[in-house]
Amino acid sequence: MKLKKLLMSLTVVLLIVSLNMSKTGAQTMNPLDGVKNYQVYYGHPTEAILKDMQNYDLVIIEPLHYTKAQVEQIKARGTKVLGYISVMEVATWNTGLMSKLQSGDFFTRNGQRVHYSEWDSYLTNIASPHFQGLLLTEIQNQVIAKGIDGVFMDTVGDIDNEHLNNPTVLKQQRDGLVNFLKQARARYGDIAMVQNWGFDTLETSTAPYVDGIMWESFNVDTIKSDAWSQNMIKKLQAVDAKHSVKTLTISTRLSADSHKLAKDSGFIHFHEADAYVNWNAGLVTRTKDTAPTPAPVAVAPATKPAETTTTKPATTATTKPAATKPATETATTPVAKPTTTTKPAPSTNDQTASKEKSTQKTKAELKQEKKDKKKAKKLAKKHAKKHAAKHETSKHHQAVKGKMCGKVKHKTAGFLNFFKF
Numbered sequence: 001m002k003l004k005k006l007l008m009s010l011t012v013v014l015l016i017v018s019l020n021m022s023k024t025g026a027q028t029m030n031p032l033d034g035v036k037n038y039q040v041y042y043g044h045p046t047e048a049i050l051k052d053m054q055n056y057d058l059v060i061i062e063p064l065h066y067t068k069a070q071v072e073q074i075k076a077r078g079t080k081v082l083g084y085i086s087v088m089e090v091a092t093w094n095t096g097l098m099s100k101l102q103s104g105d106f107f108t109r110n111g112q113r114v115h116y117s118e119w120d121s122y123l124t125n126i127a128s129p130h131f132q133g134l135l136l137t138e139i140q141n142q143v144i145a146k147g148i149d150g151v152f153m154d155t156v157g158d159i160d161n162e163h164l165n166n167p168t169v170l171k172q173q174r175d176g177l178v179n180f181l182k183q184a185r186a187r188y189g190d191i192a193m194v195q196n197w198g199f200d201t202l203e204t205s206t207a208p209y210v211d212g213i214m215w216e217s218f219n220v221d222t223i224k225s226d227a228w229s230q231n232m233i234k235k236l237q238a239v240d241a242k243h244s245v246k247t248l249t250i251s252t253r254l255s256a257d258s259h260k261l262a263k264d265s266g267f268i269h270f271h272e273a274d275a276y277v278n279w280n281a282g283l284v285t286r287t288k289d290t291a292p293t294p295a296p297v298a299v300a301p302a303t304k305p306a307e308t309t310t311t312k313p314a315t316t317a318t319t320k321p322a323a324t325k326p327a328t329e330t331a332t333t334p335v336a337k338p339t340t341t342t343k344p345a346p347s348t349n350d351q352t353a354s355k356e357k358s359t360q361k362t363k364a365e366l367k368q369e370k371k372d373k374k375k376a377k378k379l380a381k382k383h384a385k386k387h388a389a390k391h392e393t394s395k396h397h398q399a400v401k402g403k404m405c406g407k408v409k410h411k412t413a414g415f416l417n418f419f420k421f
Helices: 002-020 047-053 068-075 129-144 158-163 167-188 199-206 227-243 255-264 348-359 363-401
Strands: 038-041 058-061 080-086 089-091 121-123 150-154 192-196 212-215 246-251 268-271
Touching (some): 038 268, 167 199, 192 199, 199 227, 255 268
Parallel strands (some): 192 212, 246 268
Antiparallel strands (some): 089 121
């Protein structure tokens, strides 16, 4: 009898552990439910940017640039935050991570590491338990410790792009990615997890563990005339219906029409024409906070009954600088049309305070800031040029293979101070 009870208890424990490693058991809802607009930004935050971020349902940031207090400020009115992490590549500028890599953490082909000269990065071996551990530590230090809601996993599309022609390696890498996702779920529970590209990998392997997938270069002029894209829309809709995986799209052209196509497809859209380095301010104004508002205080009746009106939450918006990612675009039209408004010009006091603050910068800081901006623009142009060439190459590959392997080998921007290529 005791043995039977023990076995039953053990079965329950194993069931709970198994469920917690997939989003279906750990979450009753997708953390992206209710998200109608978002923006991707990998630059450094300013006070104005932090305030305008509060108007969005979701923002994707480079966590290295943010403190825990700044993340709390962004989330004060209900905005969800995702932190960038590159899963299938490591850039050489990231000396901290590079120094921790072992030989087995790099993916090798014919005995040679796979190097991307465009971004000076190396393809990694996600099947390596050691590399999985490094990524989990990165999530702990840069996402969990700062109160960020989840992770945006860039370069997942490399699995389909690099290994589609080798079924054995393809399965090995997909199994490695799934193992990594299971560990992340077991450690961090219901954090939001969104992968960038890797459509075939999503459908065959990762859908039970992720909450969303990003589709960059979702431009209406190519999407509507491309059979692969039309088929992919249907596949992603089916994955969402079965596993509750939301699709986040980004356009770089024809923002209004691209936004409409995304909305009609049930996707969440953002238009980005710049490379994610500039914050696009003033596109969205939050009209209602997600936090519950206190009940109105009862007013004693006077000779004439007093009229009670609910105080409308103050809206914040900032004049939007152009965004910067070449591969992904942000809509010139408001992400959520009904809620978009131009942010009022800053008051005289705000302008004065801003001037006083800026004058406090040292010459060295101003020089470094100018240098960073110049470097960002240069790399943005380079990235855009490489992206255009890669798009054509990958499109041809799709036509030949007839597979869902991510039409473009996208890399979401990011380097040490602005990008992470």
